[in-house]
Amino acid sequence: xxxxxxxxxxxxxxxxxxxxxxxxxxxxxxxxxxxxxxxxxxxxxxxxxxxxxxxxxxxxxxxxxxxxxxxxxxxxxxxxxxxxxxxxxxxxxxxxxxxxxxxxxxxxxxxxxxxxxxxxxxxxxxxxxxxxxxxxxxxxxxxxxxxxxxxxxxxxxxxxxxxxxxxxxxxxxxxxxxxxxxxxxxxxxxxxxxxxxxxxxxxxxxxxxxxxxxxxxxxxxxxxxxxxxxxxxxxxxxxxxxxxxxxxxxxxxxxxxxxxxxxxxxxxxxxxxxxxxxxxxxxxxxxxxxxxxxxxxxxxxxxxxxxxxxxxxxxxxxxxxxxxxxxxxxxxxxxxxxxxxxx
Ligand code: DAH
Numbered sequence: 001x002x003x004x005x006x007x008x009x010x011x012x013x014x015x016x017x018x019x020x021x022x023x024x025x026x027x028x029x030x031x032x033x034x035x036x037x038x039x040x041x042x043x044x045x046x047x048x049x050x051x052x053x054x055x056x057x058x059x060x061x062x063x064x065x066x067x068x069x070x071x072x073x074x075x076x077x078x079x080x081x082x083x084x085x086x087x088x089x090x091x092x093x094x095x096x097x098x099x100x101x102x103x104x105x106x107x108x109x110x111x112x113x114x115x116x117x118x119x120x121x122x123x124x125x126x127x128x129x130x131x132x133x134x135x136x137x138x139x140x141x142x143x144x145x146x147x148x149x150x151x152x153x154x155x156x157x158x159x160x161x162x163x164x165x166x167x168x169x170x171x172x173x174x175x176x177x178x179x180x181x182x183x184x185x186x187x188x189x190x191x192x193x194x195x196x197x198x199x200x201x202x203x204x205x206x207x208x209x210x211x212x213x214x215x216x217x218x219x220x221x222x223x224x225x226x227x228x229x230x231x232x233x234x235x236x237x238x239x240x241x242x243x244x245x246x247x248x249x250x251x252x253x254x255x256x257x258x259x260x261x262x263x264x265x266x267x268x269x270x271x272x273x274x275x276x277x278x279x280x281x282x283x284x285x286x287x288x289x290x291x292x293x294x295x296x297x298x299x300x301x302x303x304x305x306x307x308x309x310x311x312x313x314x315x316x317x318x319x320x321x322x323x324x325x326x327x328x329x330x331x332x333x334x335x336x337x338x339x340x341x342x343x
Pocket of ligand 1: 169170171172212213250252253283284285286306307308309310
């Protein structure tokens with residue numbers, strides 16, 4: 001027992017005078033005292049030589065020694081950790097730092113902002129609506145009653161809990177919401193994400209972005225529509241771009257048209273992008289159908305209006321000559337970092 005006490009006292013003194021300044025020394029301390037072959041275990045092993053009547057006191061002494069050693073280790077460990085957090089004043093401040101990657105606007109956002117700013121200069125303001133819509137705002141109010149064949153043009157995602165809810169297939173639904181408010185004249189653009197149940201390919205995705213426009217006042221004519229879109233195209237693509245309108249069909253406009261611009265890649269001579277026609281389609285448009293105005297409580301005898309809608313992805317692909325629409329949603333930094341400045 002006396003032998004044991006002397007050993008413990010000696011080790012305690014040694015521990016008290018130990019110097020631990022780094023992780024290596026800390027580990028050496030742990031192995032020496034607290035390791036499986038360390039001093040604490042070794043002294044404990046000597047318990048078997050202590051006479052039975054002294055075992056209780058010896059056990060207590062040993063336990064105290066173990067706690068003492070563990071506490072010392074804990075203190076050294078904390079000291080080493082906090083030292084690691086401190087600034088190393090010997091470091092070489094002339095070394096180059098870690099490069100910080102600078103973010104860039106997404107090409108869709110760049111084009112989205114540019115489209116909006118062009119129309120804002122013509123007095124249009126931005127109106128937004130929900131992405132989860134009801135049947136009325138997305139279809140019925142736009143002259144697309146249930147079972148109308150034109151609904152097939154926009155293959156739709158429905159919400160299973162409530163078949164009246166769907167993911168909007170165009171932002172025309174936001175136009176209906178704006179018209180229902182009844183504040184006239186109305187001159188708005190509706191940007192936003194839309195969804196269609198389409199097979200994903202280089203030219204189609206199950207979601208994309210649109211900007212739709214609407215102007216309702218007294219005496220708005222097709223000439224106003226043409227002039228507005230003409231201005232937009234010149235601002236967006238430059239003075240030399242040619243424009244043509246082709247008759248088309250949309251249930252919510254009458255007459256309806258599709259607008260093409262001369263191909264930016266081949267300048268109108270014919271290439272694979274314009275399918276050798278020299279023209280690429282960029283938007284749909286027309287005069288708002290009187291029943292759509294009536295559906296929204298607007299007097300169609302007094303007011304007329306025009307509307308148009310375009311896909312931002314399509315405009316972006318033409319602007320930057322991007323051939324595959326999937327690149328816009330893959331988040332590949334090698335693609336995205338090419339768009340570091342606004343156009
Ligand atoms: N909503 C149509 C679509 O998503 C695009 C469109 C065509 C919008 C004509 C209009 C319009 O406002 O007048 O395919």
